[in-house]
Amino acid sequence: MKIDINSDVGESFGIYTLGNDAALMPYITSANIACGFHAGDPFVMKRTVALALKHYVKIGAHPGFDDLAGFGRKTMNISPAEVGPLMHYQIGALYGIVRAQGGELHHVKPHGALYNMAVKSDVLAEAVVVAVKAFNPALFLYGLPNSALERAAHKYDLPFKAEIYADRNLTDEGMLVPRDASNAMIHDVDVSAEQIMRVIEEGCALSVHGKCIPMRGETVCVHGDNPAAVTFAKTLYARLK
Numbered sequence: 001m002k003i004d005i006n007s008d009v010g011e012s013f014g015i016y017t018l019g020n021d022a023a024l025m026p027y028i029t030s031a032n033i034a035c036g037f038h039a040g041d042p043f044v045m046k047r048t049v050a051l052a053l054k055h056y057v058k059i060g061a062h063p064g065f066d067d068l069a070g071f072g073r074k075t076m077n078i079s080p081a082e083v084g085p086l087m088h089y090q091i092g093a094l095y096g097i098v099r100a101q102g103g104e105l106h107h108v109k110p111h112g113a114l115y116n117m118a119v120k121s122d123v124l125a126e127a128v129v130v131a132v133k134a135f136n137p138a139l140f141l142y143g144l145p146n147s148a149l150e151r152a153a154h155k156y157d158l159p160f161k162a163e164i165y166a167d168r169n170l171t172d173e174g175m176l177v178p179r180d181a182s183n184a185m186i187h188d189v190d191v192s193a194e195q196i197m198r199v200i201e202e203g204c205a206l207s208v209h210g211k212c213i214p215m216r217g218e219t220v221c222v223h224g225d226n227p228a229a230v231t232f233a234k235t236l237y238a239r240l241k
Helices: 021-027 042-054 081-100 112-118 122-135 146-157 189-200 231-241
Strands: 004-009 030-034 057-064 104-106 142-143 160-165 204-206 212-214 219-223
Touching: 004 057, 004 189, 004 231, 021 042, 021 231, 030 042, 030 104, 030 204, 042 057, 042 081, 057 081, 081 104, 081 122, 112 122, 122 146, 142 146, 142 204, 146 160, 189 231, 219 231
Parallel strands: 004 030, 004 219, 030 057, 057 104, 104 142, 142 160, 160 219
Antiparallel strands: 204 212
């Protein structure tokens, strides 16, 4: 069995640095690269793509809301018709930078509020899936298992990878605990590793209240903006090997 480790990277902007992408790359196998709306810029995108290619890391687009100030985490009122152009603009920008460096685009993972809204809304999830499939039907969609995103991917026959989180807690319904909650994040790397191994070996994730949630994971996400991201990635990399 092979488990992918992915991380949201390329989230610096101009003179502002966020995350330690160079230190993270040796311990991940997929990179979700910000496309300039919630974070990133053309120069950061180019550097991050070069890093991924150097370490043989699969490259994915990480499109989100046009919300630089809020880091793409503010819920926005968006219609399904707006989802396609929003995503195509960003995926296309990264695709151009990837191709110019001789690489290939492997997957798409929506970012932040767009992701959180699409895992719950069948209408938005279908808009996301249709947008990805229209761009390239061979691209994988990374998303939360047992969610609207997974249902839509199966409906439209788009390749899907079930994503579990190394550093986020789950509600009793199997959704991510909202970031504004005090218990949204997992800070203990050992607790994180135990949760991931439980999902892989037992098909069960524990909610914040200790409920066993049936869950599978094909890719594990470590948020690149987490100050402990490198420690989390190194530990998971060693445990999974």
